[in-house]
Amino acid sequence: MSGVAVDGAATGTESPAGKRKFQVTLIKPSHYDKDGYVIQWWKAWIPSNSLAALYGLVLDAEARRALGPDVEIEIDAYDEMNILLPFNDIIARHKAAEVDGEGSGGPGSGGLVCLVGVQSNQYPRALAMARRFRAAGLQVAIGGFHVSGCLSMLPGVHESLQEALDLGCSLFAGEAEEHLDRVLNDALHGRLEPIYNTMAQLPDLQGAVTPFLPQTLVRRYDGLISSFDAGRGCPFQCSFCTIINVQGRKSRYRSADDVEKLIRANHAQGITHYFITDDNFARNKNWEAIFDRMAELRAEGIDIRFLIQVDVLVHKIPNFIEKAKKAGCTSVFVGLESINPANLKEMKKNQNKITEYRKMFQQWRAQQVITYAGFIMGLPNDTPESVKRDLEIIQREVPVDMIEISILTPLPGSEDHQTLYKQGTWMDPDLNKYDLECVTFEHPLMSREELQQAYWDAWDHYYSMEHAETLMRRAIADGIKPVRIWQHLLQIYGAMRYERVHPQQCGYFRRRVRSERRPELPRENALVFYPKNIARALRNYAGMGIYAWRLHRLRRRLEADPAAKDYTDEALAPVLDHGEDEELEMYHVNQAAKAAVAKAKAEAEARERHQVRRATNAAE
Template identity: 55%
Template sequence: MSQTAQIEKKRFLCLLIKPSHYDDDGYVIRWWRTIIPSNSLAALFGIAADCAERQVLGPDVAIDIEALDETNTRIDTAALIERFRVNGNLGVVCLVGVQSNQYPRALDIARPLREAGIAVAIGGFHVSGCLSMLDNDAIELGACRDLGVAMFAGEAEEGRLDRVLRDAVAGQLAPVYNFMKDLPGMEGAPVPFLPIANLGRAWGNSTSFDAGRGCPYQCSFCTIINVQGRKSRYRTADDVEKLVRLNWAQGVSKFFITDDNFARNKEWESIFDRLILLRERDGIPIGLMIQVDTLCHKIDGFVEKSKRAGVTRVFIGLENINPDNLVTANKRQNKITEYRKMLLAWKAQGIITLAGYILGFPSDTPETIRRDIEIIKRELPLDGLEFFNLTPLPGSEDHQTLWRKGVPMDPDLNNYDLEHICTAHPRMSKAEWEAIYREAWSLFYSPEHMKTLLRRAAATGVRMNSLIRVLVTFATSVSLEGVHPIQYGVFRLKHPSERRPGLKRENPFVFWPRFVAESIYKIGAAVSLNLKLILEARAIERDPNAKAYMDQALTPVRDDDDVTLDLLTKTTGAGAAVAHIKKVDKLTHPGGVKVAAG
């Protein structure tokens, strides 16, 4: 192509924005550096880049792609509008990966863009979940129609984004693109990718990717099964190697595999084998965080290969230690009799163990929650526990049931972030539930227990510096910033213009001094805790008996666990679970050989 033709080529702007959401004071949650990178943004960037490479808008239209994560980048709508204006509004703004709590903010971003005549589309779990489980007008979807924002439900591979871009360049975006009944395969699909300019805004230059999608389980609080489907789909080892090499070429080798349960991925072994090869043969220093279920240790070689593949942290969907609560949520696959075996298997590899724990099941009270947290601290070798409030997320069975019955739920979608209380509880008032949620963090991350966690780390080979970063994050996110660790970052950024519409704009002479004072206090508190833990860790490392440290959580599983552990005796559900195990053992081992119930 001649230089003249190249100059005359039209430029189509494809702007991908991952919205944040508002804090309790109405300010956008934004950081200097974020901790968890956005997989949705990386996935859409990879697909859009493939569209550009294939010239889906024709040889005379170039596609310029830009990704913005609002959790670490200020969205200047006035500047965006001007960029589109000088380009004749040729392009589209895609609001990607929008969860229910981000939906109000996404609409606030879309509104001035649409008023300026810019094409806007929105996708993610909120739109997909609502169109999957509810009617077409449910949960404020009508706002998109009123604004002229195109709704995209489903996944964008296999040419679905091609169609959106072609419609946008023609000025004919459809009101709805619904692919929920036709989920694409992942083998050979464009791999998630973000340029280093984006990844540099995440702490540690890390990125994320999904090696698989879909889940066969039926947890009633989960949206994944109704958005990504119950049939599991996977990337190949070749796909994973491609994305690792793409990222390593720009100096990035730390990855969060976002599969809700990587152990269920049927390609897990071939992927791990390829990652092991890349680490041991090619010298790529791959570091991984993965999510797994509580039965992953039963898969032959899974835990051991995780270590060789570069796994340093594992997040486990523990959810609760009361089997009655697990049954209520249709999470029957979790067996509390396996919790200790599973956690000790990870500990044997020196891998940091993190777990999610849900508060607000029907039988929960502040007293039972306090009791259960103390049991976990004493008897389970977990390095970190993340607390979530049971939330009827749009797209889940729980939400659909309440919605159909007309049960009152919080009308403000901004609060559906797993931290706020969105519906009534049978045994706790809203105030009691809110209080025990905040208290739960201080109970688990007490100074004494964090010292215990460091002692366990020294005894099991867990890297102390990595654990300290986890502990500082989890111990300060709620107390200092009022946000969950999954929304946390390094140095909170605010701007008066980013306050939620409808709330009074604060006087800059009041806003900025308060912001500076708050920032100094928060930084000081976090640095102080970090230094205290570092000093604790150094003292432990100097102890010649540090490797010999032992407590109840690190004690190997024993035959008498079913009568000595509170985990297996303090609830009726636990007693029933142990009785079931014994019954199975008796049928499986008629000779009377007892199998440990831990």
């Protein structure tokens, strides 16, 4: 069973005499920054659910003695975002588990290194790790959205996957539930297959093993936060999305009993905060039973707080928002993406209705839930001017708190990538750039440099000090503590402004390790590297400190203002019964917007006529 390593990773204990040991090392790779250094932090912000899912599955395999009664599985696990990997120690543990003679699977069969949840931007780092482990004779398997996305959407074997196969790695596509035992047994006997493609065999999650991370790993994140998926799959067809082509469009969900089990297990470790990673929890068909059970647990005195992701029509589901609040929801991420219906159409995000945006966000605010929204730029009709205009409209008319801006990126596994791949259109060959922050394709109206600069400018424009004041004033008016806005501004905008990394891959106190650089880049001279990075750290944290102080002074001034609770503006103004009748710039910004509003009006009138007919028929 699992124990604790002094470096903070979760690791196995010594095997009893007479038993064979099989070492499983789970690693969630990080990503290289623009200078080629691994992005690592003292504490990362967002836990890896892939790591939690695999950890839970390996624990279950050990408990069941899945490799036989005389084989004990030992686990060590690392999220590279918050720890410097001890490569030599990992290799030594695997070598110590190897056996000779009858029953041996040959060199390397003492264990398996699993690089888990590897996204496209993390794939170059994963390959660099794989080379080091393979050079030492260890067995390596790579899974995650890049492998699964390429095998599900592209013909043959993509060149990036072939590179891993040429190293002698195994690739795993799909979800590990119901398949991990076979992979571990194959590794034990030294007969790993090159590719395990289980994409056509997505598991039922009812009664499945639940994600779990030990406290030794959780404490390396921001606060005591862990993650789990209450369901998988999304019914929509967004062209930029990889989820629907990897996890499918059918809702598969965990039972309320399973969610209670994992929450109680985490509560026993003192873990109270969660990132529920369902791509769209609003379309989890078991959402109500799960929320009700979580509310019951809170009534018992179990502290539960979580962030979920939903779509813009979530407020149409009766009681969803109210029950989310009772269950412990403190923050919600909404897939807004754009206020321009022409852009939404390009992304096949037909479920987004701009006439519903204000009502939806206002209902979340009524429950004192902090709102995030995604905003994608780089669509075919975008220009620096149109992006700035759209952001200004959001600032004035949409009562959202934080937005996370990304550049449209053709991620392998998405329809966008598949289309460009089949057309032979140029896409940047460096997968490290597929992090939603870099330009990876040719835009019809902007050069790569113009689009990249427009991206950085967009962050600065939305998160101006003037808008920070507006966000705090709105929070006070809606009964939300402004210190929560202060904290989120520091995390979201601070990550981009001072660390130049997306908030989803940020953390506290960046560390750069001179030896952990992309293999194709030279190691910097120590006399250059250390002074440069000390200066960078001082500059970044001085800037962050000044920004935090300015926000603090702003917050204290607004908290002392007796009129602050009476604040209102266009975004907070109550939505009319017919929101499509409001006079908003968002509704008139272009012909696509006007057409969307006209369609919403026609649909509302049709619903009213239908209701009148039903009432008339009932009266008769």
